[in-house]
Amino acid sequence: MAEYSFALSEEQRLIQESARKFADNEIWPAAPAFDRSGDFPRDLILKAYELGFVNQLIPEALGGAGLSNLDTALVVEELASGCAGITTSCVANDLALIPIVIAGSDEQKKRFVKDIIAARKFASFCLSEPGAGSDVAGLSCKLEKVDGGYKLNGAKQWITNGGVADQYTVFCTMDKELRHKGICCVVVPADAEGVSHGPHEDKLGQRASNTTTVNFDNVFVPESSRIGKEGEGFVIAMETLDITRPLTGVIAVGIARRALECALSYACQRKQFGKAIAEFQGIQFILADAATEIDAARLLTLRAAWMRDNGINNSLQSSMAKRFAADTAMKVTTDAVQVYGGYGYTKDYPVEKLMRDAKLLQIYEGTSQIQRVVIARELVKAAAAKES
Ligand code: CAA
Numbered sequence: 105m106a107e108y109s110f111a112l113s114e115e116q117r118l119i120q121e122s123a124r125k126f127a128d129n130e131i132w133p134a135a136p137a138f139d140r141s142g143d144f145p146r147d148l149i150l151k152a153y154e155l156g157f158v159n160q161l162i163p164e165a166l167g168g169a170g171l172s173n174l175d176t177a178l179v180v181e182e183l184a185s186g187c188a189g190i191t192t193s194c195v196a197n198d199l200a201l202i203p204i205v206i207a208g209s210d211e212q213k214k215r216f217v218k219d220i221i222a223a224r225k226f227a228s229f230c231l232s233e234p235g236a237g238s239d240v241a242g243l244s245c246k247l248e249k250v251d252g253g254y255k256l257n258g259a260k261q262w263i264t265n266g267g268v269a270d271q272y273t274v275f276c277t278m279d280k281e282l283r284h285k286g287i288c289c290v291v292v293p294a295d296a297e298g299v300s301h302g303p304h305e306d307k308l309g310q311r312a313s314n315t316t317t318v319n320f321d322n323v324f325v326p327e328s329s330r331i332g333k334e335g336e337g338f339v340i341a342m343e344t345l346d347i348t349r350p351l352t353g354v355i356a357v358g359i360a361r362r363a364l365e366c367a368l369s370y371a372c373q374r375k376q377f378g379k380a381i382a383e384f385q386g387i388q389f390i391l392a393d394a395a396t397e398i399d400a401a402r403l404l405t406l407r408a409a410w411m412r413d414n415g416i417n418n419s420l421q422s423s424m425a426k427r428f429a430a431d432t433a434m435k436v437t438t439d440a441v442q443v444y445g446g447y448g449y450t451k452d453y454p455v456e457k458l459m460r461d462a463k464l465l466q467i468y469e470g471t472s473q474i475q476r477v478v479i480a481r482e483l484v485k486a487a488a489a490k491e492s
Contacts, residue, residue: 112178119175123182126155127358131186138190138312139457142304144268145190145312150224152194157183159221161198161347162205166213167221173347173409177354181402184358188461189312191355192468195348196264196313200227200273202344203289207332216291216329220271228269230260230318231341237262238474241284241338245276245320253326256292259319262468266316267301270294274320275337287337290325298323309460342419347412349422349469353405353429356465357398360433363440363458364394370453371443387443394436401429420482427475430465437462 112120130148138145152158160176162168171179176198183191204216220227236243245258256276260266272292279286292299302317332340368391371382381387404425411418437459441448448455466472 116175116178119171120178120182122155123157123179124185126152126157127182127184127186131183131190135187135190135312136451136454136457138187140311142306142311144193144265144304144314146268148190149193152183152190153224158194158197159201162201162217162221166205166217168201168217173350173412174406177350177406177409180351181354181358181361184355185362186358187312188355188359188458188464189310191358192310192313192464193265195351195355196229197227198351199229199264199344199348200269200271202347203229203273203340204291204331206343207289207336207340212291212328212331216271223270225270226265226268227271227273228263228265228318229344230263230266230272230274232260232262234259234261234317238471240275240341241287242280243275243277243287244280245274246280247276247278247288247290247325249278250324253324253329254290256290256298256320256323256325259317261317262305263301263316263318264468265314266318267304267314272299272318273331275341278334282335284338285335287341288334289331289337289340291329291331292320292323292325296323308463309457310464345469346419346422349426349475350405350408350412350418352465352469353401353408353422353425356426356429356433356462357402357405359458359462359465360394360398360401360429360436363433363437363455363462364391364398366453366455366458367391367394367440367443370447381443390439390443394439397432398436401425401432404428420479423470423475423478423482426469427472427479430462430472430475433462433465434459 134148156169157179159168160171160179164170201217204212233243233245248255271294274290274292276288277286278288298321300319305315307315371387372380374381408418408421408425411421440455441459444453444455447453
C-alpha cells in the first residue's frame with residue numbers, strides 16, 4: 105500500500121511561519137491603500153526581495169532563494185493571504201526568469217538571471233498579446249533575422265510588472281504560419297531602443313500588481329539573447345507554465361483562506377435573531393463547504409508542486425490544481441461577501457477586495473476553460489496510450 109506523509113519538516117514550518125509574519129504584519133495592513141491607488145508597492149516588494157520571497161524558485165547559485173516547488177507553494181499561499189496583487193508582482197520575477205533557467209546557456213543565466221537578481225531588478229514574462237491570449241501558437245509579435253541577430257516588432261498585453269520591469273522575456277514568432285513551431289524566446293532589456301510600455305491598466309482587482317502593454321518597435325535583439333533554439337519558444341513557455349500554475353493555484357488558496365478566516369470571525373460576532381449567525385445552519389454549511397474546498401485546493405496544488413520536485417510530469421495535475429483552486433477562490437470569496445451581507449459589499453470590510461482579487465485567478469496563467477482543455481487532452485492522451 106502506498107504510504108503518504110503530509111507532515112511539514114521543521115525547516116518548512118519556519119519558512120511558512122516567516123512568510124505568514126511578513127504577510128500579516130507588512131502586506132495585509134498595506135494592501136487596502138495600494139488597492140485604492142493602484143500604485144506599485146516597490147518598497148514592500150523590495151523588502152520581500154531581501155527576505156527571499158521573490159525569485160524563490162531560482163537556484164541559489166544564480167542568486168535566488170533556491171526553494172523547491174513545494175516550499176515555494178507554502179510561502180506563496182502565505183503571501184497571498186496578505187494581498188494577491190502584491191504576491192502576483194513578487195511571483196512575476198520567477199515567471200520571467202524560469203524560461204532562462206530552463207533553456208538558457210550558462211552565460212545567459214549569468215547575464216539575464218544572476219546579474220538581474222544581484223541588482224534587485226524586476227523582469228516580466230511577455231506572452232499574451234492583444235490578439236492572442238488563450239491561443240499562444242497564434243501570437244503575432246514578429247522576430248525577423250538581420251545581420252548579427254533579429255529585429256523584434258509587435259505588442260504584448262496584460263504584462264505583469266510591465267511598467268516597472270528592467271528586462272522582458274518575450275515570446276515571438278519567426279513565421280506565424282508555422283504556429284507553435286515558429287515561436288522563439290528572446291530576452292530584451294527594458295531600456296533597449298524601440299521598447300516602450302503603456303499606462304498601468306485600471307483593473308477590477310489585484311490592483312497592486314502593475315499591468316501594462318509592452319511595445320517593441322524595430323528592437324534589435326542579438327543572437328546571444330535568444331533562449332533555446334529557434335522554434336523552441338512554445339515548449340519553453342508551456343514548461344514554464346507547468347511550473348508556475350501550481351503557484352497561481354496557491355495564490356487562490358491564500359485568498360480563499362483569508363476570506364474564510366474573515367467570514368468565520370464575522371459570523372461569530374454578528375448577531376441576528378438573538379444569536380451569532382455562526383449558529384445558523386445556513387451559515388455553517390457555507391463555512392463547512394469553504395473549509396473543505398480550500399483544503400482540497402491546497403492538496404491539489406501541493407501535489408502538483410511535489411511532482412515537479414520529484415521529476416514527474418505534472419501538466420495534468422498543474423492544470424487540475426490551478427482550475428480547481430481558482431474556481432474555489434471565486435466561490436469562497438463570493439460566499440464570504442454573502443456572510444457579511446450588506447457590509448461585505450462595502451469597502452469598509454476586506455471581503456469585497458478578496459472577491460475582486462479572486463476573479464483574476466480564473467483568467468491569468470490560462471483561463472479555467474483552458475485548464476480544462478489541458479486536463480481533457482492529457483486524459484485522452486493517456487487513454488489512447490493504454491489502448492495502443
Ligand atoms: N510541456 C512540453 N510540451 C508541451 C506542453 C507542455 N506542458 N504543452 C504542449 N506541448 C507541446 C505539445 O506536445 C506539442 O508538441 P508537438 O509539436 O510535438 O506536437 C506542441 O507543444 C503544441 O501543443 P498543442 O498542440 O497542445 O498546442 P495548442 O496550440 O493546441 O495550445 C494550449 C495548447 C494549452 C491551449 C496553450 O496555448 C495554452 O496553454 N494556452 C493558455 C495560455 C496561457 O496560459 N497564458 C498565460 C499567459 S502568462 C500570464 O498570465 C502571467 C501573468 O502575467 C500573470
